[in-house]
Amino acid sequence: MQTLTLEQEINPWEAQAARFDFAAQKLNLDDGLWKVLRYPARELIVHFPVSMDDGSIEVFTGYRVQHSIARGPAKGGIRYAPDVTLDEVRALASWMTWKCAVVNIPFGGAKGGVICDPKKMSIGELERMTRRYTAELIEFIGPEKDVPAPDMNTNEQVMAWIMDTYSMHMRQTVTAVVTGKPLNIGGSRGRREATGRGIGIVCDEALRYLHLQRDGCRVIIQGFGNVGSNAAKLMMDKGYKIVGIAEYDGGLYNTNGIDIHQLVEYRQRNGTVLGFKGAEAADPQELILEECEIFIPAATENVLTSRNVDRLKAKIVCEGANGPTTAVADEILADKKVFVIPDILANAGGVTASYFEWVQDRQGYFWKESVVNEQLESILAESFDDVVRYSEAHGVNNRIAAYMLAIDRVSFTIKQRGIYA
Ligand code: NAD
Numbered sequence: 001m002q003t004l005t006l007e008q009e010i011n012p013w014e015a016q017a018a019r020f021d022f023a024a025q026k027l028n029l030d031d032g033l034w035k036v037l038r039y040p041a042r043e044l045i046v047h048f049p050v051s052m053d054d055g056s057i058e059v060f061t062g063y064r065v066q067h068s069i070a071r072g073p074a075k076g077g078i079r080y081a082p083d084v085t086l087d088e089v090r091a092l093a094s095w096m097t098w099k100c101a102v103v104n105i106p107f108g109g110a111k112g113g114v115i116c117d118p119k120k121m122s123i124g125e126l127e128r129m130t131r132r133y134t135a136e137l138i139e140f141i142g143p144e145k146d147v148p149a150p151d152m153n154t155n156e157q158v159m160a161w162i163m164d165t166y167s168m169h170m171r172q173t174v175t176a177v178v179t180g181k182p183l184n185i186g187g188s189r190g191r192r193e194a195t196g197r198g199i200g201i202v203c204d205e206a207l208r209y210l211h212l213q214r215d216g217c218r219v220i221i222q223g224f225g226n227v228g229s230n231a232a233k234l235m236m237d238k239g240y241k242i243v244g245i246a247e248y249d250g251g252l253y254n255t256n257g258i259d260i261h262q263l264v265e266y267r268q269r270n271g272t273v274l275g276f277k278g279a280e281a282a283d284p285q286e287l288i289l290e291e292c293e294i295f296i297p298a299a300t301e302n303v304l305t306s307r308n309v310d311r312l313k314a315k316i317v318c319e320g321a322n323g324p325t326t327a328v329a330d331e332i333l334a335d336k337k338v339f340v341i342p343d344i345l346a347n348a349g350g351v352t353a354s355y356f357e358w359v360q361d362r363q364g365y366f367w368k369e370s371v372v373n374e375q376l377e378s379i380l381a382e383s384f385d386d387v388v389r390y391s392e393a394h395g396v397n398n399r400i401a402a403y404m405l406a407i408d409r410v411s412f413t414i415k416q417r418g419i420y421a
Contacts, residue, residue: 019330050132075147118153143177160185195230210339243256295317352380
């Protein structure tokens with residue numbers, strides 16, 4: 001793999017490209033297909049005005065990047081954050097292409113983002129920003145074109161506003177334009193917990209593969225949002241011992257295990273995990289490197305880098321977040337023989353349940369939660385198996401195996417479809 005500068009190391013697009021190039025080379029990918037898949041197919045940048053509560057007008061910048069529509073409509077979340085960049089959205093869009101291909105669902109990859117600080121905005125401002133951003137994307141998105149979903153700082157309410165805005169423009173209710181919606185307007189049972197549930201499923205598979213016990217298996221999780229808290233809750237219920245939770249403003253550690261149900265309640269009441277009595281306070285940066293069997297980064301990118309990964313003590317890293325490990329850190333993890341369940345497999349439960357939601361919306365027939373969970377389990381367990389078999393067959397680590405599997409599937413489809421002239 002090429003040597004990267006520190007700046008390149010933490011640039012998600014460079015991180016994605018480094019893994020893509022390496023996997024493509026291992027696959028002996030045709031030069032032309034390499035060029036097709038290395039860059040996103042379409043990138044939209046919009047600068048749009050929003051009326052703020054104090055009567056002023058603010059202009060926001062938003063992106064939507066469609067990396068590939070080879071295997072079906074583009075699919076991917078929308079994030080709201082002050083540090084959103086086009087390179088980050090590009091990387092996330094291409095990861096969606098690979099993720100959908102790893103779990104073999106008929107979607108391409110996309111991602112969107114708006115540069116804003118949602119913590120400093122009122123609900124009214126967020127709604128107006130969301131509706132205007134949606135209006136700016138109106139020709140770009142649609143059930144057969146590109147289907148957004150929640151990501152960092154966007155949720156079911158934001159998806160409801162997008163669905164409503166799109167529907168107003170189409171003059172009819174179009175539920176299948178976004179996933180991750182509230183249940184009563186076309187959401188799917190089980191979608192909210194699906195990413196966390198998927199993490200539990202692939203961790204089970206990894207323990208089985210490595211011949212390790214689940215009961216008492218110590219887990220540290222970074223991020224106690226949608227992904228982290230649901231993974232923690234569902235895994236504790238299965239017998240895992242969640243010994244550490246790291247949040248941006250502090251961490252919690254309890255060697256006997258943290259009662260996650262109580263912590264979820266505490267966080268709902270207090271808006272923070274800090275001060276929870278069922279664990280000791282811990283420095284979040286150090287906590288993630290502590291002794292445990294499984295570390296689950298479920299917050300943000302560039303958490304494991306060349307600066308800290310040599311001190312990591314976990315045996316398994318299961319990537320709930322997208323891009324939490326840099327390419328340089330990957331090589332160090334490989335030397336340390338840490339078993340990595342890469343993001344494009346580990347957190348694919350979310351997009352898999354989103355696929356179920358899209359199918360249900362288009363059929364107008366809604367499944368029981370048990371059906372959603374069973375289908376999710378079977379797809380993720382099978383995908384885990386596909387990735388580890390690929391890794392064994394090609395003598396590469398799990399991440400490169402997942403990329404190779406995905407690139408193979410997408411490039412095969414492009415070859416079959418041919419290049420339109
Ligand atoms: P979220 O906003 O619900 O939760 C993120 C949590 O992480 C928050 O509690 C936040 O306070 C915390 N956090 C942020 N920065 C942190 C830091 N530096 N250290 C410690 N904690 C920090 O977001 P989410 O939906 O749970 O998504 C988390 C990650 O998972 C993102 O990378 C996202 O792209 C990825 N992901 C989400 C889904 C999904 O279905 N929600 C699916 C696939 C991947």
